[in-house]
Amino acid sequence: MRATYMFGAGDVRVVDAPDPTIEQPTDAVLRVAAACVCGSDLHPFHTMPVRERGSSMGHEMIGVVEEIGADVRTVKPRDVVIVPFVWSCGECDFCREGLQTSCRFGRQRTGGAQAQYRRAPLADGTLYRLDVDEDDERMPGLLTLSDVYGTGYHAALTGGAGPGKTVAVIGDGAVGLLAVLSARQLGAERIILMGRHDARTDLGRRYGATDVVAARGDEGIAAVRDLTGGDGAHVVVDAVGHLPAYEQALGIVRDGGAVSRVGVPQYTSGPIGRTQFDRNITITGGVAPVRAYIDRLLPGILDGTVDPGAVFDREVGLEEIPEAYRLMDAREALKVLVRP
Amino acid sequence: MRATYMFGAGDVRVVDAPDPTIEQPTDAVLRVAAACVCGSDLHPFHTMPVRERGSSMGHEMIGVVEEIGADVRTVKPRDVVIVPFVWSCGECDFCREGLQTSCRFGRQRTGGAQAQYRRAPLADGTLYRLDVDEDDERMPGLLTLSDVYGTGYHAALTGGAGPGKTVAVIGDGAVGLLAVLSARQLGAERIILMGRHDARTDLGRRYGATDVVAARGDEGIAAVRDLTGGDGAHVVVDAVGHLPAYEQALGIVRDGGAVSRVGVPQYTSGPIGRTQFDRNITITGGVAPVRAYIDRLLPGILDGTVDPGAVFDREVGLEEIPEAYRLMDAREALKVLVRP
Structure with a gap:
């Protein structure tokens, strides 16, 4: 697949990368329907030391489930899901308290969301299934529930x-x-x-x-x-x-x-x-447990009373992501939506 | 009167000082019935630069009202009162919110509580009248409501x-x-x-x-x-x-x-x-708006269900205050009650 890596300050490239696969029975593999570039991505864009193997980028996305592990119960292939930027089991004490960012099982390395596909660990606890099509016009607003x-x-x-x-x-x-x-x-x-x-x-x-x-x-x-x-x-x-x-x-x-x-x-x-x-x-x-807030923020997006998706003022394809970083860094774009 | 001054690190003395008087119509003059040495008094006791005129010490006390200014309504001579360690008007927005430490009129200089007498500005807002005698056995507990x-x-x-x-x-x-x-x-x-x-x-x-x-x-x-x-x-x-x-x-x-x-x-x-x-x-x-908490903490002291006064493990007269600092600094006393 194609995926975005940062190789050092100012050096973002879209490159070939291995397709993600199910590694744990609680994993799902997702196709990235919509992703974006975050203000926090600009911090390493300014300061990251040169790194030959690069860092896989992107943590905000809406996905379409491609494949699920044997233990996944709450989502199935073709479901459209919000992917919060932190993995969370949904069952430990921190998750139940609404502090999914401190989930006892959440620290798992995966590829980033600025890519064609992505592995999602802890699919049942993390992914939030939507009853919308991936080409729904409210997709930008729904995408903001994954982070901003x-x-x-x-x-x-x-x-x-x-x-x-x-x-x-x-x-x-x-x-x-x-x-x-x-x-x-x-x-x-x-x-x-x-x-x-x-x-x-x-x-x-x-x-x-x-x-x-x-x-x-x-x-x-x-x-x-x-x-x-x-x-x-x-x-x-x-x-x-x-x-x-x-x-x-x-x-x-x-x-x-x-x-x-x-x-x-x-x-x-x-x-x-x-x-x-x-x-x-x-x-x-602190770092926001956004998974905890979807229940209360989603209805306003679905019924159109709020329009958080208006923060997106540009839209690009996957290969144009380096340009998206440049636009946001130069303050020429507020936030760039990526449709891989 | 006699009053306690610190003249530099480690140098606490009881000296002659002018008797306080009513300066504003909202003032009261109090006789100090009970005072004490605070852990926070030990900070300057360790670090204060030499200062010829000294700093008047003490901010915790129970007082007996001696005299009131023309505008004072809530206390009268002979009343026994808790004196919170910050002056507060009781009427500004911060006071009404329970943040008397940020009272809009509270920053007023007075002598300290480790003395025979003390001027209390903003008497109506600050002082908390008690229905007890000054020789009540619960006095140590009541004194803790002024700070600790x-x-x-x-x-x-x-x-x-x-x-x-x-x-x-x-x-x-x-x-x-x-x-x-x-x-x-x-x-x-x-x-x-x-x-x-x-x-x-x-x-x-x-x-x-x-x-x-x-x-x-x-x-x-x-x-x-x-x-x-x-x-x-x-x-x-x-x-x-x-x-x-x-x-x-x-x-x-x-x-x-x-x-x-x-x-x-x-x-x-x-x-x-x-x-x-x-x-x-x-x-x-942060610095505690103790005036806000007296209403809820007082009943337990009066009915004996709590005994915060047990923090006092020594009692001295006014002239022995320098020794009280030494005892607390050496951890030979937990907290010293002073009866001037």
């Missing part, structure tokens, strides 16, 4: 977004925009989106942002404080992952509030001392 | 202690022990106390600790993981404040759990990166 919508929702939920609350979202990528949508769904009163790309912040307004702040750093902090009577926001979502975004979040969070991080941190240590302590600031969020 | 019991409760509550949860408490000082008591009151199933002083950990067991771990650092982390099937604790209370305690907390917290800090951080930055993110660890807690 659930991740935005995780940010808003763990941060405590709700009625009467002001939520500030740092980052106007797909996760930031879907954190806006999620905060709105959770009933937040005011939603401040921090971003500097008009096309994106316009979509953010459509999703429910009441204010947009283009400034960042100290100037951005001052702007958000101005908008909130000097107090800052109850909930600040960091949908970026770089240290300055975390520092900015600390600057705009209200006393007693929460900074919810869903951008993968590109740092190991940072401010966590007396300043945060004296103000009772909570640091929360 | 409410602080322990804040740790357990914000960390999410509750039924089915395992809570680990780092630190066997008064706050750590009262975090154990609070976790038990909140219904925690298992409570692991990390401390190495038998007299203290014995009291911790009386308060509800199911396990005691004397080891610390990597060895302590391994011990708590052993006790929890390798997983760690849902809630970890850091009742110390030094960086190694925070690092230890990160080592023993379960995926999806919370580290709740109530020891005043003696560091400005620390681990807050990918490791915590991938495990969905929340960092919470």
Whole structure:
């Protein structure tokens, strides 16, 4: 099959790779119906050391089941399934608690989703069967349930977004925009989106942002404080992952509030001392157990009340994936849908 | 009057100081009926630079109202009152939300509680009137409501202690022990106390600790993981404040759990990166709004079902306060009650 590998910073290629096969009785092999490039794929795109064998890329997808292992019960060939970006058994204590990202059996290596086919371990616990055709027009929205919508929702939920609350979202990528949508769904009163790309912040307004702040750093902090009577926001979502975004979040969070991080941190240590302590600031969020959120987020997509698929502003075939990385890195595309 | 000042690390003296007076119509002047030395007083006791004029010490006390300003309505002379360690108006949004530590009017300088008399600003919002005599035998327990019991409760509550949860408490000082008591009151199933002083950990067991771990650092982390099937604790209370305690907390917290800090951080930055993110660890807690917790913690003290006053194992007069610091610093006393 054809599959996407990264061989170092800036070096993404589509190459020939072995077809995946059933390795465990709990596996399924999927044909990739839709995949995409994630903002988090851009982190290694900037920093990855040269690696001759490359890294298989992609973790978001909708699949069509091709083949199942002997123990798989909940999906069968030709089923259309959402593939959350973490494998999970569905039965251990962490899975039952809704923290599938810490599943006791989930750490399994597979090829990536930016490919023609993919092996899915723990098929029963991970895959979410859909009653739609693979050419359904809602496919872009459904695809966001494999990562970015659930991740935005995780940010808003763990941060405590709700009625009467002001939520500030740092980052106007797909996760930031879907954190806006999620905060709105959770009933937040005011939603401040921090971003500097008009096309994106316009979509953010459509999703429910009441204010947009283009400034960042100290100037951005001052702007958000101005908008909130000097107090800052109850909930600040960091949908970026770089240290300055975390520092900015600390600057705009209200006393007693929460900074919810869903951008993968590109740092190991940072401010966590007396300043945060004296103000009772909570640091929360983390890698999102998106499998836990599909049940509650799916109905709105199916009935058309929300349109998370609008984050996709380009569509390419598999061989054009290197161009998709370039477009997203250059901010020429917000998020690129891939139809292999 | 006589009052306690610190003039530098290790240098605590009781000296003559001006009697406090009503400065604002919302003030009360209190006679100090009972005060104490706090674990957090030991931080400057170790590190304070020499300062000729000294710092007035003490922030925990029960007082008897001597005089009130013209606008004070809720207390009158001879009332016995709990004096939470932060001034709060009781009417601003933060106070109404139960975050009196961020009161919009609370930052007012006064003398300390390790003295004969003290001015209390914002008397109506801050002071909590008791229906007991100042020589009531429950006075030690009532005194803990001005800081250490409410602080322990804040740790357990914000960390999410509750039924089915395992809570680990780092630190066997008064706050750590009262975090154990609070976790038990909140219904925690298992409570692991990390401390190495038998007299203290014995009291911790009386308060509800199911396990005691004397080891610390990597060895302590391994011990708590052993006790929890390798997983760690849902809630970890850091009742110390030094960086190694925070690092230890990160080592023993379960995926999806919370580290709740109530020891005043003696560091400005620390681990807050990918490791915590991938495990969905929340960092919470902070300086405790103890005024918010008096209503719910007072009944148990009055009816004798809990005995937080047992953290006091020594009692001294005002002139002996320097010795009280020495005893606590040398771990010869857990917590020293002062009757001026």
